[in-house]
Amino acid sequence: MKNRNGISRRNFIRQTGFSGIVLTIGAYLPASGKTEVTIINAKTTDKTGRELLSWISIDTSGKVTLRNHRSEMGQGTFQAIPQMIAEELEVNLDQVTIVFAPANPQKFGPQPQEGSFSVRGWYKQLLQIGASARQMLIDVAAKQWNVAASECYAENGQVIHRSSGKKLGYGLLVEEASRLTPPQNVPLKSRKDYKIIGKPLPRQDIPLKTNGTAQFGLDKKLPGMLYAMVERNPRFRGKVKRFDDSKTKAVPGVKNVFTVQRAVFGSLYEGVAVVADSLWAAMQGRKLLSVEWDDSGFDHLGTEQLATQMRENLKKPSPSEKFEVALQQAAKKMEAIYETPYQSHSCMEPLNCIAHVQDNRIDIWGPIQEANWIQADLSERMGVPKENVRVNMTFLGGGFGRKAFTDYPHEAALISKTMKAPVQVVWTREDDMRMGPFRPGAFYACKGGIDNNGHILAFQTITASQWIGQDWRPEPYPDPEPPGYNTGSMEGMVSPYCKAVPHYSFGGAGIRAAIPVMWWRSVYASTGGFACESFIDELAHEAGQDPLTFRRNHLPDKRYQALVDQLATISGWKSRGKHAGWGVAITECFGGICGHIVQVSRKTGGKLKIDKVIALIDCGWYVNPDIICAQVEGSILMGLGAAIKHATTFTDGKAVHQNFNTYDMPRITDTPEIEVHIMENEEKAGGVGEPGLPPFAPALCNAIFDLTGKRIRTLPFKLEEV
The missing domain is CATH 3.30.365.10 (Aldehyde oxidase/xanthine dehydrogenase, molybdopterin binding domain)
Structure with a gap:
């Protein structure tokens, strides 16, 4: 709606809300964003307050504007970042306007949205920024009252004198506060004192997206x-x-x-x-x-040619003599190869x-x-x-x-x-899906040996794939590509396995192709997690042990044991029947640990049905449980699509699947019941947006084995054909 002067209601509110003096607090962060934060005043703003160059601005009416310096693609940073700042600033989110910050590494440090890094990489800095701004406002109020700052506190956008009850709104303090040098290392709240962090507050972007005012x-x-x-x-x-x-x-x-x-x-x-x-x-x-x-x-390669190259590359890495000697000492030995396809990102917005x-x-x-x-x-x-x-x-x-x-x-x-x-x-949908870059297909050759006590004695994974990032190197490429170690080979695997297994070996060999590849949600963990946790399950069966107990026996750290125990409790694992169609997988990536238990059954007519997915995520310190649950649910559905619905295939050097008529996405009718739980502990913040995806495919395949005795080692597969 527009008024008679031609100014929209939205612009009127925005312009009048930014009028007056503003206090703008910023932080200089080196490019890595990992060193100690230094709080500084941002570049001087004009009196209209329209030039906002850092996280916090407060106008003379008391209206607070917080900038989100990370992109918002559905993962919830538009809510989580302001929620962290607002906690220490002592304002409610209904008092806050949230806007996107432009690219400005001098003011905001690194701004990539990758690696589930927004909270785990920034929470201490953002809390400190809110606390510093709060302290500046308290110092000004204390000076006006001629009392000690320690006698004052902030709450709900006001500074309050504890003994007299006198109050001053932030808007009345902002002009003088804007001239102060921000204090460093202001003490932060204890977790028990949080008012909005840890609470399932409604996301501020949801109304915008439902009423059509959000700008894509x-x-x-x-x-x-x-x-x-x-x-x-x-x-x-x-x-x-x-x-x-x-x-x-x-x-x-x-x-x-x-x-x-x-x-x-x-x-x-x-x-x-x-x-x-x-x-x-x-x-x-x-x-x-x-x-x-x-x-x-x-070369104009097709899917079969790519797969042939990867299978051949599994043989290229030189055998580890120490590993092979240890493997021969095992009471039981086994091998398996797991295959995962190329995938399109297929964002709903091209x-x-x-x-x-x-x-x-x-x-x-x-x-x-x-x-x-x-x-x-x-x-x-x-x-x-x-x-x-x-x-x-x-x-x-x-x-x-x-x-x-x-x-x-x-x-x-x-x-x-x-x-x-x-x-x-x-870009059209067809442009988006056929041009890539794609998640690379990957093949994994696993070997393992069990000792007489039912413990893993030796564990090996060899990976063959198009390595992400190889294409940065100029041509001509070395031919053949030398085998070597890629750290992505271990992504998805729970790290304490390396402590529990006496002999382990990782290696791989990359292939070259004109097909562009890059990271896809959870990167290598989306493929490596499938191979690792499927093979762990196969080793558990070979050892004659319960799959969840077997994992617990190989996870010596208390944090991981607590997750296994909680997973058993919330799922009722110990009460399940024999061959009930239950599968488990636990993976780790980007600072988050996640376990899934998938339950499957046969429908009338004999078709397989996914009944329920129970997910437990340990992301340590967290901001908003609703956002976490939504992210894990979305990860499960994306993992489901990659497991049983879609893959990008190539013929004569061209992508075959160009729209959703052939690249089949999960529908509402494909969605099982999903139950998400969050571990409560005192660990530092970890990732959320990606760790919920990798456990799904192996947990599903392990559940199918529990029900049918059939091992699935190639993705995607058709559920109705199992």
Whole structure:
């Protein structure tokens, strides 16, 4: 609704709320973000308060604005980061306006949204920032009352004198407080004194997303903005030989057609951009475009060729003599190979990006998962000072690692530079799913031996995959690729296993392919966790032991034993029947430990049914239990899709699956009952967004073995065919 002066209600509230003096508190953090935080005053703001360069701003009316410096792709940082700051600042979230911070590593430190790092990597710094701002306000109030600061406390956006009950709102203190030097190392609250941390507070972004006011990348519009669609080579590294745009340029609204590149790791991928004054015109013009590609100079591999290479690579690493000697001493020995496919990210919101390139300045708007990296990449590639590259984040309709990559903003910037205007580049669903980068397929060869006491004596995993990051290296590549150790081989495995197993060995060999690969939710843990926890279950069966007890016997740390015990309690594990169709898996990644118990049964007619998933996550210190439960539930559904629904396959160097008609996603009818529990302990904060995914597939396959006696070692599989 707009008033008679043409100002929308939303803008009126935003502008009047930012008026007056503001106190802006910031923090200088080195690039690693891991050293001790130094609290500083942010750059001086003007009296309108519109230039907000750090986490906290308070205007003279007492309105608090908190900046979320991380992207929000559904994982809850839009709520969790302000919730941490607000706790120590002593304000309620209903008193707070939350806005996204632009890319600014000098003010906000690293801003990537990856590795489940937002809380576990930042909670101490963010708590300290809130506490420092609170103390500044208390100091000003104490000075005005001529009392000791220790006689005052803050609560609900006010400073209160304990003995007299006098109160001053933050808005009345902000002007003088803004001139103070922020104190360092202000004592933080004890966990028992938290008022909003640890509480299931409603997320502030949910109303925006349900009433349509949340701004995603496609919602952003700029004056004079043009639209672009790009016809890209379906074989990834091919070049444009020639194109015919005569029919395209006849479409009303089409402005220009030209070749464009985007940087994908160490290669430049080519396409033909169609730029128009409307998205519809760009789409229609692209359909009429005729492009001839040059696909020479690289192999056009298919899924079977990739799988053959990986199976052969399992044989490449030289045997570990010490491991083989130990294995021969085992009372029982076994081997197994596990296979996992390539996967598309398939975010519900396809890629899109707005770029406006001007003389020595670049402005970016869109669903950006990694603002700092994109800022630095554009600065280097376009020759623009980093401080003149402004990356503005909108909400993301999913990210899972894909929207942290730099290729789509680079492409948009090049198109904008050519057109000398702001341009929004929109990818179709087919573009998004066929172009990648993808989660790499991976094969795991496992060996193990059990001693006479039923304990693992020797454990080995050899991994064959396209290593993520190999494509940064310039061509020509070494051929053949030398075998070697990849730390990703151990992702997903619970770390105390290495303490309990006397002899273990890890190795692997990477393959080369023109298919681009990158991280996917939980990265290698999504594949390595399946192999490890499936094989642990097979070893437990070989040892004749209960699978959960077997794991407990190999997890000597008390923290892990407590998780196993709690998992048994909440699931009723000890009361299950023989061959009841129960499976367990426990994995660890990005600072979080998660255990799943999956229950399966036969439906009428003999078809297999997933009845229930019980999940227990140990993420240590945490902020909002509702966000944790939502993240674990989402992880389970994403893991379910990768286990029994979809995979990206290739034929003649091209992705086969280009939309949801063939890349089958889980539906509501596929969703089992999910029950999520959180461990309570005094451990430091760990990850949440990714650790809930890896245990699902092995727990499901272990449950199927418990029910049917059939081992499943290849994903995905069809549940109805088991």
